[in-house]
Amino acid sequence: MYAIGDLSHRTGVKVPTIRFYEDRGLLPPPERTAGNQRRYDEAALQRLQFIRHSRDLGLPLADIEALLTLEGAKGQDLNQAHEIAERQLEDIRGRITRLKRLEQELARITQACDGQHDHVCAVLHAFGDHDACDGSH
């Protein structure tokens, strides 16, 4: 049995966050000692690792909860898990595209200002002037 701190070390999830997940229903309330401290078993450890990894992949807690309820599911239900993963993949690809546009624009802005700062910096100007953008956002 693990104390909450052990669980935290093994998973890299901070102690208050573990309690937060319990509050949110992502982790079932564990057993307690006579002194009211939480004690976790292997299943809880694995569940928390699943959550951790999914969070690292960018999934919102709601999606993770959905995945967790699919554990041990068969047939049709597994497609749901697949869909969640694909949706997340699309989301990430969209984010990458948008960030690349921003990168272009910021790079342009900072370069415009690299040498001299005469009177009015191009950075300040560029931040205010949407029309000067190459792309659209």
Place this chain on the structure above:
Amino acid sequence: MYAIGDLSHRTGVKVPTIRFYEDRGLLPPPERTAGNQRRYDEAALQRLQFIRHSRDLGLPLADIEALLTLEGAKGQDLNQAHEIAERQLEDIRGRITRLKRLEQELARITQACDGQHDHVCAVLHAFGDHDACDGSH
């Protein structure tokens, strides 16, 4: 003079958000009509456009506030604006790198599961199994 709704249409910033910015001190409190409604001038419009554009570029409100106080600054202070822009650029590049790693991994996960769902879906397995990742996060 613009009513808050006009300002909203012209900038694409929603009405409650404009009031929120005022609360936060990013927009100075505008004049009011006899009936207590906000009326904005050109300067407010431009300031809000600056905020909007900067937000689109991913700057947090704190940085935008810093930039706004630099308006009309000279010499040394302009370097601060430049630094904020460069910091943001680095941040965005880092985010792109991280997202690309996630994209790889998610793509791998979904493909592993594309055909058959026998008993246990590879998606669920992969989400739980950090060791199976290519990269590290």
Place this chain on the structure above:
DNA sequence: ATAATTCCTCTAGCAACTAGAGGTTCAAGA
């Protein structure tokens, strides 16, 4: 036995808004 560490609950805070309740003012048409 005592001290250090970890644990408990609870509240409040962060970013950056969004939504709703309940009520007032403005602008345009009859």
Place this chain on the structure above:
DNA sequence: TCTTGAACCTCTAGTTGCTAGAGGAATTAT
């Protein structure tokens, strides 16, 4: 001029995913 409907007002609370702190109890090591 009156009326109606849209837009406005303030205020509170909710969102997501945590994090920090207060004040106190339990566990662990010496």
